[in-house]
Amino acid sequence: MDYFSSFRYITIVMFLAALISLSTYSSISRVRSEATSFLDLITRATPSIITLITYIGSILGVSLGFDSINRERKEGTLLAVLSCPVYRDSVIVGKFISGAISIMVSILLANLLASGLIIAFTGISLSLDEAYRFLAFILLSFTYVLGYYAISMLFSVLIDEVSVSLLASVIFWMINAYIVPSISWTIAEMMSLENIEYRRVIRASILMFSVNEHYRAVSICLLNPRAAYRLMPITIWSIPIKPLSLMETLMTTWPSIVTLVAITIICTVMAYIAFTSREIF
């Protein structure tokens, strides 16, 4: 009912904030003299903000969504809510919006914390292009975490048992975070191809099936104007000469952006249809 006051939400957001603070501070300490820009400092943190949001952000999305419906059904509060003069779809829409707001707050908090530390300790300020890129990164991170929330909420609508919907959400997360990347290495090695380039292509092709990899690839390109991107397979390489403008970055990374947005929209719509058509009792 109230995400902001839930122990689960506070714990994960505080954990994310703590890790971002530590990694950003260590980045400032290590590479301050070498760093030439705000984005340079952001991307050089270890672990980077991209890595932290990839893993912890997705866990946040799962933790908010996996029991959003089935727990209320089990505890009887869903029936209590639906017996009020409300339309059924307003319940699922309200849940989605409240989850989205909670996720946006956490993403903003994480990014503002990192940027605040950098600006405070280094005095480096953002150029206009960097500011737009950073904003685009925040929006992308929000879409990515929202996608995991939508998927988990879908499981919560379709699966009656809270423990099973949690398991399904975690399995989905593991497939994207670990299994697909691991399989990509294994299959590439099993092909035993002499040509390293072929192995890289095979691996990159398999990585296309990971939501995390789409997010990671676009994030790298957004935060690094010298990174170029290709979808088939997902490949990123450095441009030695002229950095790309934000528009050029977006024009090349749009397939992965569309993938992330599509997953979110499709899962949300499926959850909506399932909730409004299914017998609740």
Add this chain to the structure above:
Amino acid sequence: MKAIVAKDLTKIYRVRGRRIIAVNKLNLKILEGEIFGLLGPNGAGKTTTINLLLGLTSPTSGEAYVFGFDIVRDSVKIRELAGLVPEKAGFYGSLTAYQNLKYFAELSGMPSSELDERIEWALKFVDLSGWRDVPVKAFSRGMVQRLALARVLVRRPRIIFLDEPTAGLDPKASRKYRLLIKKLNRDYGVTIVISSHMLHEVRRICHRIGFMKKGKIISTGRVEELLKKLKLRILIEVDQLSSEILNEIKSLNGVLGIDKVRGNKVYLTASRDLRLEISKILIQRGVLIKTLKIVHPTLDELFMQLNR
């Protein structure tokens, strides 16, 4: 005015390819201001009927109206006028009684200026004013059920559906609950529909009852009227009972069957009063008659008879 009118209301579920007829061409009329008991065994379709009337699920066929509003087209409007106290009343355990009632009241679109007053009144009505600021997870089952009634009362509904309201409550808590329901109906004219399989509970408070079996209403009426419809039971107790005497009594026109034979006591079912004929047989046989009387049926027996 009729509070509820249902015509051939039907609900069929599909579960793993199987058709389950939960409500089967149900016809029902409930008057405004009465307490109506919906009786039936588990699986009779009582809860599904309530869910249909509240617009929480759509009927497969048929129609029903609650205070003139169609259960399909005007379900939200119906829920403005109606309240539900389900068998398992769900609350947010970490929130207090007041916070829970406020949340559900706000969900119903109640103006904030009226909230506090109505919540205080509802808590007072169910005798939970002293528990206003206590988290609901600390409440006993009886208190949760009363709080569930308070949740509905905040909205001042015209009709309240109670689904097995006293299930799991001890006798004292059940009695307290029954008194609240009676008071609600008597002092505020609220129409009440109680779904239950506890016959003694229903008998004490309902003006009329309807028996449900396999999704249909098989009998409705006042309790006394329904009891009159039962077949007669006659108790015969004699000093000596032989099989010849029993067979002669069985052969009487109007005897429907022998229910029980216990020693020299016989319970038989008859379509009319056969005491005169039975007494003639017994006197002719020289048997001493200890007891020969009509046994008044109970609601349980009515229920069992209708359930067969």
